[in-house]
Amino acid sequence: MVIGGVAAGLSAASRARKLDPQIEIVVFEKTPYISYGACGLPYYIEGQVDKLSTLQVYDVAYFARERNISVRINTEVTNIAPNRREVQLASGERVTYDALVIATGTRRRFELPDSFPLDTWRDAERLHERIASRPGRNAVVVGGGYIGLEAVGALRAQGFRVTLHQSSANLLGRKDPWLTKMVLSHLERCRVEVHLESRIKERPAADLVVIASGLKPNVGLAADAGVELGATGAIRVTDRMETNLADVYAAGDCAEALHLVSGAPVWIPLGTTANKMGRVAGATVVGARERFTGVAGTSIVGVCGLAVASTGFSESMARDAGFQPVSTTVEAMDKPRYFQGRKTHVQLTADRRTGRLLGGTVIGESSATGRVNVIATALQQRMTVDAFGQLDLAYAPPYATVWDPLLLAARQLAQAL
Amino acid sequence: MVIGGVAAGLSAASRARKLDPQIEIVVFEKTPYISYGACGLPYYIEGQVDKLSTLQVYDVAYFARERNISVRINTEVTNIAPNRREVQLASGERVTYDALVIATGTRRRFELPDSFPLDTWRDAERLHERIASRPGRNAVVVGGGYIGLEAVGALRAQGFRVTLHQSSANLLGRKDPWLTKMVLSHLERCRVEVHLESRIKERPAADLVVIASGLKPNVGLAADAGVELGATGAIRVTDRMETNLADVYAAGDCAEALHLVSGAPVWIPLGTTANKMGRVAGATVVGARERFTGVAGTSIVGVCGLAVASTGFSESMARDAGFQPVSTTVEAMDKPRYFQGRKTHVQLTADRRTGRLLGGTVIGESSATGRVNVIATALQQRMTVDAFGQLDLAYAPPYATVWDPLLLAARQLAQAL
Numbered sequence: 001m002v003i004g005g006v007a008a009g010l011s012a013a014s015r016a017r018k019l020d021p022q023i024e025i026v027v028f029e030k031t032p033y034i035s036y037g038a039c040g041l042p043y044y045i046e047g048q049v050d051k052l053s054t055l056q057v058y059d060v061a062y063f064a065r066e067r068n069i070s071v072r073i074n075t076e077v078t079n080i081a082p083n084r085r086e087v088q089l090a091s092g093e094r095v096t097y098d099a100l101v102i103a104t105g106t107r108r109r110f111e112l113p114d115s116f117p118l119d120t121w122r123d124a125e126r127l128h129e130r131i132a133s134r135p136g137r138n139a140v141v142v143g144g145g146y147i148g149l150e151a152v153g154a155l156r157a158q159g160f161r162v163t164l165h166q167s168s169a170n171l172l173g174r175k176d177p178w179l180t181k182m183v184l185s186h187l188e189r190c191r192v193e194v195h196l197e198s199r200i201k202e203r204p205a206a207d208l209v210v211i212a213s214g215l216k217p218n219v220g221l222a223a224d225a226g227v228e229l230g231a232t233g234a235i236r237v238t239d240r241m242e243t244n245l246a247d248v249y250a251a252g253d254c255a256e257a258l259h260l261v262s263g264a265p266v267w268i269p270l271g272t273t274a275n276k277m278g279r280v281a282g283a284t285v286v287g288a289r290e291r292f293t294g295v296a297g298t299s300i301v302g303v304c305g306l307a308v309a310s311t312g313f314s315e316s317m318a319r320d321a322g323f324q325p326v327s328t329t330v331e332a333m334d335k336p337r338y339f340q341g342r343k344t345h346v347q348l349t350a351d352r353r354t355g356r357l358l359g360g361t362v363i364g365e366s367s368a369t370g371r372v373n374v375i376a377t378a379l380q381q382r383m384t385v386d387a388f389g390q391l392d393l394a395y396a397p398p399y400a401t402v403w404d405p406l407l408l409a410a411r412q413l414a415q416a417l
Numbered sequence: 418m419v420i421g422g423v424a425a426g427l428s429a430a431s432r433a434r435k436l437d438p439q440i441e442i443v444v445f446e447k448t449p450y451i452s453y454g455a456c457g458l459p460y461y462i463e464g465q466v467d468k469l470s471t472l473q474v475y476d477v478a479y480f481a482r483e484r485n486i487s488v489r490i491n492t493e494v495t496n497i498a499p500n501r502r503e504v505q506l507a508s509g510e511r512v513t514y515d516a517l518v519i520a521t522g523t524r525r526r527f528e529l530p531d532s533f534p535l536d537t538w539r540d541a542e543r544l545h546e547r548i549a550s551r552p553g554r555n556a557v558v559v560g561g562g563y564i565g566l567e568a569v570g571a572l573r574a575q576g577f578r579v580t581l582h583q584s585s586a587n588l589l590g591r592k593d594p595w596l597t598k599m600v601l602s603h604l605e606r607c608r609v610e611v612h613l614e615s616r617i618k619e620r621p622a623a624d625l626v627v628i629a630s631g632l633k634p635n636v637g638l639a640a641d642a643g644v645e646l647g648a649t650g651a652i653r654v655t656d657r658m659e660t661n662l663a664d665v666y667a668a669g670d671c672a673e674a675l676h677l678v679s680g681a682p683v684w685i686p687l688g689t690t691a692n693k694m695g696r697v698a699g700a701t702v703v704g705a706r707e708r709f710t711g712v713a714g715t716s717i718v719g720v721c722g723l724a725v726a727s728t729g730f731s732e733s734m735a736r737d738a739g740f741q742p743v744s745t746t747v748e749a750m751d752k753p754r755y756f757q758g759r760k761t762h763v764q765l766t767a768d769r770r771t772g773r774l775l776g777g778t779v780i781g782e783s784s785a786t787g788r789v790n791v792i793a794t795a796l797q798q799r800m801t802v803d804a805f806g807q808l809d810l811a812y813a814p815p816y817a818t819v820w821d822p823l824l825l826a827a828r829q830l831a832q833a834l
Contacts, residue, residue, distance in 0.1 A: 039812070043814055048814075272819055298810060299812075300811035300813045300817070338467075338471055370786055370787010370788060373791045373808070374790045376811070377791050378798075381804075387797065394790055398724075398783070402689055403692065
């Protein structure tokens with residue numbers, strides 16, 4: 001039995017089915033919407049995705065027919081009774097399980113009257129309808145994380161003047177003044193007004209207000225059943241997605257993961273992680289030995305056309321985690337000028353004691369994706385800056401420069417260590 | 418003293434100067450051309466680079482003024498006398514050295530009457546002049562390595578019908594039938610006629626013939642002086658670029674490097690490697706301890722717009738090196754369809770005994786660069802396929818898919834092992 005029919009839940013169900021053709025699998029989803037790429041929702045608002053159904057990967061019929069998985073939509077689980085291995089549905093119906101995967105995702109704690117979150121299929125529908133029916137001129141976005149910045153881009157594309165409020169001093173949930181400054185200066189060029197350290201208590205006076213702050217793991221159901229939470233507030237799980245309760249597993253945005261750099265549990269809800277955790281949960285349920293080793297916190301977001309990609313720790317974050325961090329930033333061309341090369345910015349952080357690379361940020365064009373992924377690979381392998389500077393990276397004029405910006409940054413950082 | 422004024426030679430000179438402001442540095446270059454990106458030459462023929470000087474990074478005056486490095490162009494070294502620590506120039510002049518860096522690059526062994534190589538500045542000038550003065554309709558390119566395929570693209574862009582002859586059964590110098598087939602099928606779409614296992618002995622009947630085969634390390638001068646060559650035919654060096662002779666170092670395309678996957682010496686002449694080796698040679702000369710740990714054989718080439726990137730070993734190459742290789746290929750979208758995602762092809766090879774990743778190829782759009790670099794990083798770290806499949810790679814709809822093609826390939830390969 002799986003609770004939750006999006007990324008982690010359906011990955012778990014599908015993986016279990018793949019490894020065991022015999023078991024019975026049921027998935028409960030409280031909304032009518034399953035198996036969709038929630039990360040695409042802002043692009044529906046932006047107009048890049050022409051209809052929401054584009055974001056749906058499979059439907060209920062597909063799961064029944066092709067995977068012999070029963071997905072029950074509009075079906076909310078209201079209680080878990082682990083002693084009786086039983087859940088209760090909103091209808092009052094009780095259903096027993098042999099193994100339970102909790103994949104209940106996130107919830108938004110913060111609400112304002114007449115405002116729009118952008119987390120779910122239904123949220124996107126509501127916001128889209130509102131923009132279509134009452135076109136406005138001024139919009140406020142509350143929350144400067146990924147969803148907030150994607151919402152800013154979407155609303156700009158829809159012709160709104162946009163003001164962004166972020167409660168902390170940092171954007172993108174990353175304690176990194178350099179990153180925040182880079183993003184701020186781009187937002188300014190895109191004529192977005194930004195207020196940092198701005199705690200919104202009442203609905204701002206604007207034609208449209210989008211709420212993208214206050215995201216929390218959705219763990220009420222689990223906690224009520226006695227499932228242990230970690231210090232992050234998300235469900236504590238092993239590397240096989242086991243909780244403290246026998247035969248109860250958790251995966252996706254409601255669960256913690258180990259950070260590959262610090263080794264400590266973190267809560268970084270992302271679709272990539274949810275899918276991977278779901279697969280491991282599905283394998284564990286049927287007795288296969290797979291592991292989810294952790295996250296580097298790798299992410300990329302498009303901010304009005306600028307790619308902002310990070311992985312691991314910034315200098316501040318590394319200091320908080322007990323390292324002695326040293327950082328360096330370089331600005332370099334991502335390709336030769338004669339192939340329309342553009343400026344790319346690379347920041348690398350390493351530990352002075354060990355020379356180990358702790359994190360990095362790449363800001364620029366779409367090539368930031370590959371560069372941040374190289375850093376993420378290095379973090380998983382606990383590479384030193386010296387080893388990183390030796391990397392044999394690909395070069396040809398249409399695609400890169402002979403000294404990749406990553407190598408230039410590594411050279412500079414090695415000198416600073 | 419440095420012999421050779423392009424990538425490795427000038428990197429060595431510049432690194433030595435950076436680490437030691439006092440020593441006297443002289444660089445001998447037999448041509449009038451120094452410090453240029455030879456990898457850009459095909460793009461001058463193609464018309465992407467409007468004048469050759471665009472490819473020059475610095476000139477003689479810059480090196481004199483900014484780096485206190487004396488670069489003597491049009492100055493050929495004809496003999497090295499290591500006993501006397503002395504070289505003789507074509508003019509008869511003798512010059513002594515305390516330390517000598519040999520960076521003599523490559524030479525082309527293969528020639529045909531009235532044909533054009535594309536290795537040097539002068540080659541590019543000659544070919545460009547020929548095309549401008551005698552526009553033709555039919556061109557033949559001899560050699561299906563990187564330069565050959567870039568020449569094919571350049572000549573197609575100049576309106577030639579192009580026929581490519583490759584002496585072996587494989588393209589791009591890589592023993593990999595899958596890769597060759599993928600490239601062949603793209604060349605066919607671009608209406609390029611290709612003949613494999615075609616050994617050209619006489620000048621083909623065509624308006625223009627470009628020679629891009631038979632590249633060898635240019636080691637005559639070194640070998641005559643008693644510098645030891647390896648089995649590859651290139652100069653054997655340590656990881657500090659030392660040769661068998663005291664105070665004689667070698668770097669760049671004339672030298673071998675260790676392959677990170679097999680640990681054996683290989684000869685893979687590339688600009689990226691030349692620059693790195695040059696830096697280490699420059700450091701060694703002034704007593705600094707830097708190392709060049711080896712190459713993964715990472716490369717990328719644009720074949721009429723298709724990015725073809727490889728690193729490490731193909732299945733055949735791995736078998737030759739004594740591994741028990743297993744390969745898998747996947748075809749997947751590099752981004753969501755609603756962001757104009759395009760098909761990308763990923764091939765991964767691993768060792769059945771150890772699960773270690775041995776190599777990979779990525780074919781598709783420019784995003785192939787970042788993906789092959791992730792594989793190259795994994796190879797340097799001797800990652801297993803299982804660990805590779807756990808990588809925390811960046812995802813957002815404008816830039817990637819939630820399951821990166823690399824992860825899909827790793828999953829499939831893990832099952833096949």
